[in-house]
Amino acid sequence: MKVTIIDCGSGNLRSAQKAFEKVSSNLYKNTKIIITSIVEDLEESDFIVLPGVGSFSDFINGMKKINGMQEALNYYVIKKGIPFLGICVGMQVLATKGYENEETEGLNWISGSVRKIKTNANLPIPQMGWNNLKIKKNHPIVNNISEKDHTYFVHSYLFDVNDETQIIASVDYGVDITSIVAKDNVIGMQFHPEKSQKVGLDLIYNFISME
Template structure:
């Protein structure tokens, strides 16, 4: 199995690469960091991380010639399992509203909106308890109350409630995990979420949608 970690100059990939390599060794998976669309298209798993603002990440992905088209064909047409992380998850939405309206990939219907948490610090930063909304294979061994590590001021409000797999309570329900078909996304950073994050990564690598 080959896992493509997409490099589009939007975040430090080192910790994500180490976490996926650690779990990949258990099943003989090769993890490669790539900015080459052909390499991404041929992968058995695709992971799209992202740090920073939604518009900047969306623009950066579009600037890697052919990458958005390559991963769209792989994921939507051929059913390659996909994971988005942080802003990589947010870009699954129809539209984002950070700074200005920016179209997302529209793989999971919804919009990226600001966290509205009066009296609480925004960005939402640090550990928070997951609340599981829907069962899913990537959540095997993960239960309500398990902690994950977040750094964000915006979240994906899904159109279809069935596509929200988990949330956290931070002034209101804040989306933590989304998914449909062969696509999943985490608002938190699994590579920074210790045992629970590694468990989720391992589940993703073993998942057969």
């Protein structure tokens, strides 16, 4: 079983790798969790993970600097249907467009846009900390996850998803914030499952149990 974690130059991917190692060893015999910026490494992946920190535009620009990466992602994820997980900004770039720093085109895998969180509730921005998930829709990714479960968020922008049926979970932060999106084999999480202790590891388990 091979999990490919894509490095678009945005820092800490070690935690994601360790979390996948911990979870996958309970589920598969031979597991290989790699971090890579090399397009060819996507070959023969069973799962593809795109973690992201930083801004939408920086992240997309970082991806574009890797020759052929965006095309390869489109090929393996959209054409071949390899299960995919985008984390934080890695989820946001699934959108059609982002408005952080400047208007930037996303991967456009899930129709919608990414814009700054605006609440009337006078809450600090970024949303930083643990919030409990509101499950909107039954989906294998939220197996055994309840509304009492918390995950760790740190973000100032939210994903405004056009088709509400693609929203699996949200959290309340003055406004409803999309927290898990899903469309076919593509999953996105706004929070950091690799930083969300047991609940996060359970969500990763659900992801790598997907077929």
